[in-house]
Amino acid sequence: EIVMTQSPATLSVSPGERATLSCRASQSVQSNIAWYRQQLGQPPTLLIFHASTRATGIPARFSGSGSGTEFTLTVSSLQPEDFAVYYCQQFEDWPYTFGQGTKLEI
Amino acid sequence: QVQLVVSGGGSVKPGGSLRLTCVASGFSFGDSYMSWIRQAPGKGPEWVAYIDFSSSNIIYTDSVEGRFTVSRDNAKNSLFLQMASLRAEDTAVYYCAKGLGTVTWGQGTLVTVSS
Numbered sequence A: 001e002i003v004m005t006q007s008p009a010t011l012s013v014s015p016g017e018r019a020t021l022s023c024r025a026s027q028s029v030q031s032n033i034a035w036y037r038q039q040l041g042q043p044p045t046l047l048i049f050h051a052s053t054r055a056t057g058i059p060a061r062f063s064g065s066g067s068g069t070e071f072t073l074t075v076s077s078l079q080p081e082d083f084a085v086y087y088c089q090q091f092e093d094w095p096y097t098f099g100q101g102t103k104l105e106i
Numbered sequence B: 001q002v003q004l005v006v007s008g009g010g011s012v013k014p015g016g017s018l019r020l021t022c023v024a025s026g027f028s029f030g031d032s033y034m035s036w037i038r039q040a041p042g043k044g045p046e047w048v049a050y051i052d053f054s055s056s057n058i059i060y061t062d063s064v065e066g067r068f069t070v071s072r073d074n075a076k077n078s079l080f081l082q083m084a085s086l087r088a089e090d091t092a093v094y095y096c097a098k099g100l101g102t103v104t105w106g107q108g109t110l111v112t113v114s115s
Helices: none
Strands: A004-007 A010-012 A020-027 A033-036 A045-048 A062-067 A071-074 A085-090 A100-103 B005-008 B011-013 B018-025 B033-040 B047-049 B058-060 B068-073 B078-081 B094-096 B109-114
Touching: A004 A085, A020 A033, A020 A085, A020 A100, A033 A062, A045 A062, A071 A085, B005 B094, B018 B033, B018 B094, B018 B109, B033 B078, B047 B068, B047 B078, B047 B094, B058 B068
Parallel strands: A010 A100, B011 B109
Antiparallel strands: A004 A020, A020 A071, A033 A045, A033 A085, A062 A071, A085 A100, B005 B018, B018 B078, B033 B047, B033 B094, B047 B058, B068 B078, B094 B109
């Protein structure tokens, strides 16, 4: 099973600032990675797929990069709704696996 | 707009059974792979299983293989998860999701396995 490791576990930032979240895969997943945002009490929402493609309706302040085993999600100019938990997920190999999450807090 | 409404969650004793139902709308259900994903309290999500359009390809994660059964009724836009021999570690919010690989999630239902 491919293990996805996210860092940091918690990131303290202020509204309007930039946040950079990291995700590492235990083996290459090529570009088969997605990022989700989960607000409190809600299901996750797809932000990015294939490492860098924004999902429909996702604002340009979200960007993804990386390939192989190292990936980054950047959220520029943080909005109030961005203070949530973010998960990376690989879909290179079954079982598809998620990271343990990064919590963005004020 | 994709809507996925899950019902059937609740509390059950270890060894018990439960059946979850997901009713879909807003997209072509019969043309879509569907998945079940769960999330234990305070944990990251875990992919449970997926099923293809015609139910000819159904894959489970190892921890539920032989205990859980996924099925679908395309005529009723419905997806099912039959859970048997439930364990405490199956306690989670269970989500129905459209797709495979990258998915659109519906609202979940809480399943609690406790004596």
